[in-house]
Amino acid sequence: MAPRTVLGTCHHDCPDSCGWVATVDGDVAVKLRGNPEHPFSRGELCPKVNRFLDRVYSPERVLTPLVRTGPKGSGELRPASWDEALELTAARVHEVVARWGGEAILPWSSAGTQGLIQMSSLDRRLFARLGATRLTGSLCGATAKTGTAIALGTPLAADPADVRHARLVLLWGTNTKLTNRHLWPFVEEARAAGAEVVVIDPIRTVTADAADWFVQPLPGTDVALMLAVIHVLVRDGLVDESYVAAHTDGFDELARRAAPWTPARAADVCGIDGGDVERLARLYGTRRPTLIRTLIGAEHHEHGARFFRTLACLPSLVGDWDRQGGGLARSVGSWASTTVDDSVFDPPEAAGGAGRRSINMNHLGRALTDPDLDPPIGALFVWNGNPAVTLPNAGAVRRGLGRDDLFCAVSEQFLTDTARFADVVFPATTQLEQLDAVVAWGHPYLGWNEPAIAPRGEAVPNTELWRRLAAALGFTDPSLFEPDEALLAAALGAVDRDELRTRGFVRLTVPEHLRPDAGGRFPTPSGRIDLAGDLPPEHLPAAEGPRGDPDLRARFPLVLLTPKTHTRFLNSSYSALPGHGDREDGPHVELDPADAAARGIADGDRVRVANDRGALTLTARVGDRLRPGVVAVPFGWWGDHHGEAATANTLTNDTITDRGGGVAFADTLVEVSPLPPGGCR
Ligand SMILES: Nc1nc2c(c(=O)[nH]1)N[C@H]1C(S)=C(S)[C@@H](COP(=O)(O)OP(=O)(O)OC[C@H]3O[C@@H](n4cnc5c(=O)[nH]c(N)nc54)[C@H](O)[C@@H]3O)O[C@H]1N2
Numbered sequence: 001m002a003p004r005t006v007l008g009t010c011h012h013d014c015p016d017s018c019g020w021v022a023t024v025d026g027d028v029a030v031k032l033r034g035n036p037e038h039p040f041s042r043g044e045l046c047p048k049v050n051r052f053l054d055r056v057y058s059p060e061r062v063l064t065p066l067v068r069t070g071p072k073g074s075g076e077l078r079p080a081s082w083d084e085a086l087e088l089t090a091a092r093v094h095e096v097v098a099r100w101g102g103e104a105i106l107p108w109s110s111a112g113t114q115g116l117i118q119m120s121s122l123d124r125r126l127f128a129r130l131g132a133t134r135l136t137g138s139l140c141g142a143t144a145k146t147g148t149a150i151a152l153g154t155p156l157a158a159d160p161a162d163v164r165h166a167r168l169v170l171l172w173g174t175n176t177k178l179t180n181r182h183l184w185p186f187v188e189e190a191r192a193a194g195a196e197v198v199v200i201d202p203i204r205t206v207t208a209d210a211a212d213w214f215v216q217p218l219p220g221t222d223v224a225l226m227l228a229v230i231h232v233l234v235r236d237g238l239v240d241e242s243y244v245a246a247h248t249d250g251f252d253e254l255a256r257r258a259a260p261w262t263p264a265r266a267a268d269v270c271g272i273d274g275g276d277v278e279r280l281a282r283l284y285g286t287r288r289p290t291l292i293r294t295l296i297g298a299e300h301h302e303h304g305a306r307f308f309r310t311l312a313c314l315p316s317l318v319g320d321w322d323r324q325g326g327g328l329a330r331s332v333g334s335w336a337s338t339t340v341d342d343s344v345f346d347p348p349e350a351a352g353g354a355g356r357r358s359i360n361m362n363h364l365g366r367a368l369t370d371p372d373l374d375p376p377i378g379a380l381f382v383w384n385g386n387p388a389v390t391l392p393n394a395g396a397v398r399r400g401l402g403r404d405d406l407f408c409a410v411s412e413q414f415l416t417d418t419a420r421f422a423d424v425v426f427p428a429t430t431q432l433e434q435l436d437a438v439v440a441w442g443h444p445y446l447g448w449n450e451p452a453i454a455p456r457g458e459a460v461p462n463t464e465l466w467r468r469l470a471a472a473l474g475f476t477d478p479s480l481f482e483p484d485e486a487l488l489a490a491a492l493g494a495v496d497r498d499e500l501r502t503r504g505f506v507r508l509t510v511p512e513h514l515r516p517d518a519g520g521r522f523p524t525p526s527g528r529i530d531l532a533g534d535l536p537p538e539h540l541p542a543a544e545g546p547r548g549d550p551d552l553r554a555r556f557p558l559v560l561l562t563p564k565t566h567t568r569f570l571n572s573s574y575s576a577l578p579g580h581g582d583r584e585d586g587p588h589v590e591l592d593p594a595d596a597a598a599r600g601i602a603d604g605d606r607v608r609v610a611n612d613r614g615a616l617t618l619t620a621r622v623g624d625r626l627r628p629g630v631v632a633v634p635f636g637w638w639g640d641h642h643g644e645a646a647t648a649n650t651l652t653n654d655t656i657t658d659r660g661g662g663v664a665f666a667d668t669l670v671e672v673s674p675l676p677p678g679g680c681r
């Protein structure tokens, strides 16, 4: 039989949600390429997913259930049958429920797959049926969403691809060329038409290197910069007064707040040149349309929502929401609600949570180790995530996972750091082996994913795991056993599923020009943008920031950033896979030459990076991408391949953000000290 092609969509937690074409020979996938018809990814994948078949066919895949034989965290597990693994799990769950009640069960999941049904569907019904603790908060996106909505009344904003119509592009706290690579050609299109591209980031990233102008403020100081931009707009008569009068509330209050923020004062707080603040403000005040593009990095601060809340005011002062190519573009995930209804997966009794306890997902470590938590967490289920590596204050997560009295089940494709702590590991299929539809957060297209090959080994999609577990627990409610096709049909409502299947994608039912208002009316109570009410634009230093708590700064004078850095990793995925982690510069800490010299550290030295949460032993890289006072450790390395010392999150701050239940990874203070040559401590 001749090889056939199957259309799919990348499931990764990445804004691009690329369309793909798998070539299958017999029952083996032999080639995976970008779908050239896809309007956003336009035939290209990325250095991670170009080698996705290595992941699918990796000898390290977990292909049968595993049951723990060694100590917690040792990764010593033996293959087991599905029956044994399910019976063991059901017995432990019944025990926990009998002793402490359903709330002693905690489900923890992230966006390892963004597929509509494999990310979250039947699990909602199953864990509600068990009366389990609800997981709230967010590792990614909710702070940005909530902050934006305070100003605009909605998280909906501009289409990132409209950047091609912009005359000025501000990439503000996003590393487009690395994290959102398929948007870059649209940026280049704008540039070819004369647009200027400015990057505002505390790190001179690969995107900053490609920009026309790079502004490098200290982390967490952007609101001061925004207030100074507003100050200049007001001072120089660059505010669009008729737009402001018609569409905003609170302008006088905002102007009053911005009045003290002269460019000189902001320059001092941000650690940049006063002339640069003037220049940025004049550019913004005079180039129409300007598209401000931001994503997630800037939300990972104590005052993260305030960043987005204030940023959303800027286009409102210059009337840019009316112009295609103007405004603010962030995640477009919220536009999916026009077309897709994932509330069909909710159990009726869970509407509003039905009184069940909730725990913020970022506080997994705290919850597992809190001696006063009543009831304690007796059983933990983890899927679609690797919290031992990706959560802040990861040492606490590991201590919690190491509890002997905790029952932990993990559904995984690989034996991650988290899975190594599990009592039972269930083998999970990859996107090539499962059916789904994919909602994107970087473009307004819904993707289809037809399974290209049969599940490898005994792996199953998450939905099938929940069905099997429901049966093992003795439940019979039909809603717990709904098949995948039916789940998708319910959530996709009016979507033409034939077209979706045949083309691999459809555009959401959204207008050509995405904007937060409808005919000038914003979905706030007054119908106007709220410039200064709730969470008013105000620069507040983080306790663990460059001008934070003086005692803490005396002990830990350097701000640590831990952004995505690797072209071959997706968060912590791939870091342990041949052809990926081994082709990146290994775990290291980057320092500015001044900070290195002050500590007697040279490039290549082994150093200790430490704070009260933990310590890492890393190789120093002395370079010119950072500014004095700021250091960076790339995020994503697994501990099992590089020692626990490789996990950047051992050091990071787990303070919850001002709004949205996110977390302040990027407000972390550390000290870096040299180690004697050959020394390990
Ligand atoms: N190759 C690759 N691509 C990815 C990922 C990956 O791991 N690898 N991860 C995916 C995921 S889950 C996400 S959420 C997106 C994230 O996409 P982005 O938000 O673009 O990426 P981040 O690295 O989280 O942060 C972007 C930038 O914010 C900067 N930043 C931090 N604090 C501040 C601040 O106070 N002010 C300003 N102005 N900037 C600040 C960081 O220095 C960083 O360069 O990327 C996705 N794409």
Ligand SMILES: Nc1nc2c(c(=O)[nH]1)N[C@H]1C(S)=C(S)[C@@H](COP(=O)(O)OP(=O)(O)OC[C@H]3O[C@@H](n4cnc5c(=O)[nH]c(N)nc54)[C@H](O)[C@@H]3O)O[C@H]1N2
Binding pocket: 013, 110, 111, 112, 113, 118, 139, 140, 296, 383, 384, 385, 386, 387, 389, 390, 391, 392, 411, 412, 413, 414, 416, 428, 429, 430, 431, 462, 562, 563, 564, 570, 571, 572, 573, 635, 648, 649, 652, 665
């Ligand atoms: N220091 C620091 N920490 C961060 C960040 C940062 O910038 N700096 N970024 C944060 C952000 S924005 C995010 S989104 C999080 C990401 O954190 P996580 O969501 O934990 O991301 P990954 O480490 O990629 O883990 C995803 C896991 O899901 C598994 N998986 C994939 N598909 C499936 C499936 O279909 N079924 C099952 N059962 N499993 C599957 C993969 O094998 C992988 O191990 O990390 C956060 N942590």
Ligand code: SF4
Binding pocket: 010, 011, 012, 014, 015, 016, 017, 018, 041, 045, 046, 047, 048, 049, 181, 182, 570
């Ligand atoms: S990880 Fe992102 S860029 Fe790479 S193929 Fe998937 S969606 Fe596209």
Ligand SMILES: [Mo]
Binding pocket: 013, 139, 140, 296
């Ligand atoms: Mo993310």
